[in-house]
Amino acid sequence: MKTLFRKFSGYYLISGLIIIALTIISLAFPKPESFLAVNRMQTLTGVAFFKIITLLGNAWIYLIMIVICLFIRFRFSLIFFSAFVLEGLLSQFLKKIVFQDVYRPLKYFELQGIDINIAEGVKLYRHFSFPSGHSATAFTVFSLMAFLILPAKFRWVALLFALLTAFSRVYLGQHFIPDIAAGSFNGLLVASVVYWWFEIYRPSFLESKFWTEKRIRI
Numbered sequence: 356m357k358t359l360f361r362k363f364s365g366y367y368l369i370s371g372l373i374i375i376a377l378t379i380i381s382l383a384f385p386k387p388e389s390f391l392a393v394n395r396m397q398t399l400t401g402v403a404f405f406k407i408i409t410l411l412g413n414a415w416i417y418l419i420m421i422v423i424c425l426f427i428r429f430r431f432s433l434i435f436f437s438a439f440v441l442e443g444l445l446s447q448f449l450k451k452i453v454f455q456d457v458y459r460p461l462k463y464f465e466l467q468g469i470d471i472n473i474a475e476g477v478k479l480y481r482h483f484s485f486p487s488g489h490s491a492t493a494f495t496v497f498s499l500m501a502f503l504i505l506p507a508k509f510r511w512v513a514l515l516f517a518l519l520t521a522f523s524r525v526y527l528g529q530h531f532i533p534d535i536a537a538g539s540f541n542g543l544l545v546a547s548v549v550y551w552w553f554e555i556y557r558p559s560f561l562e563s564k565f566w567t568e569k570r571i572r573i
Contacts, residue, residue: 359551366501366510370494370543373518377536386531387467390460393525393532394472402474405523412489412520414443416496424503426573430566431503434553435496442495442545446538450483459484460528477527487530487538493520494542502550517542 360367380389417439424431462481464471473479497517501510521539524530530538553561561567 356547356551358555359547363502363510365507366498366514369511370498370514370517370539373514374536374540374543377532377539381533381536384532386533387463387469389532390525391471394460394528397472397474397526401526402477405519405526406474406477408516408519409489409523409527409529411496411516412487412493412524414439414492416492420496420500425571427504427570428567429569430553430561433566434503434549435499437553438495438499438545438549441549442491442542445541445545446486446488446491449486449537449541450488454485455483457485458482460531463531471528474527477529479528484530485534485537486541487521487524487534489524490521490530490535490538491542491545493517494539495545496542498543498546499550502546502554 417435420435421432421439424435458466459480459482460471461473461479463484465481494517497513497520501513505513517539521535524535524538525532552558
């Protein structure tokens with residue numbers, strides 16, 4: 356893992372600071388207060404923007420990357436598929452088994468008798484709030500893009516999109532800040548483990564030309 360951290364030290368430094376900042380906010384402020392502070396920031400323009408951005412946290416983003424990578428390296432497609440499986444299992448296990456009783460903001464504030472802003476065209480859910488699956492997906496996918504595909508000078512773009520996707524979940528009323536902090540950490544963790552396994556440890560079967568050189572050629 357040290358090799359991985361050294362190779363992408365700048366990316367890990369900035370993403371680590373972001374996750375630490377989200378964690379500090381989660382510990383320093385009650386989650387209802389921090390949520391309401393963001394929820395009251397809603398504007399028509401902001402909602403329209405984040406309704407698009409939040410789509411980057413949907414599971415289909417994995418499929419898009421798997422298909423794209425078929426034209427780069429078959430191995431990269433395998434990496435994104437493996438990340439999809441691992442991140443999906445981790446998120447669902449935490450959401451629906453470990454933290455199954457943690458309510459999302461809509462249900463939480465309904466029980467408190469407090470109204471929140473509900474953006475037009477956004478369907479808010481009530482259950483399985485922790486951790487944020489969209490945040491985990493975004494940080495997994497965009498981190499792998501930064502590690503595998505993007506030139507070093509553009510890695511910050513991937514991190515920016517991951518952060519915006521995570522923030523969209525609070526802005527649109529789907530999650531609390533602790534949810535996206537945990538989801539972001541999970542995503543970075545999954546991306547790191549999968550990249551390390553395939554690119555640094557690299558099992559012997561990946562040494563064949565099929566995985567190291569083959570791709571779809573147009």
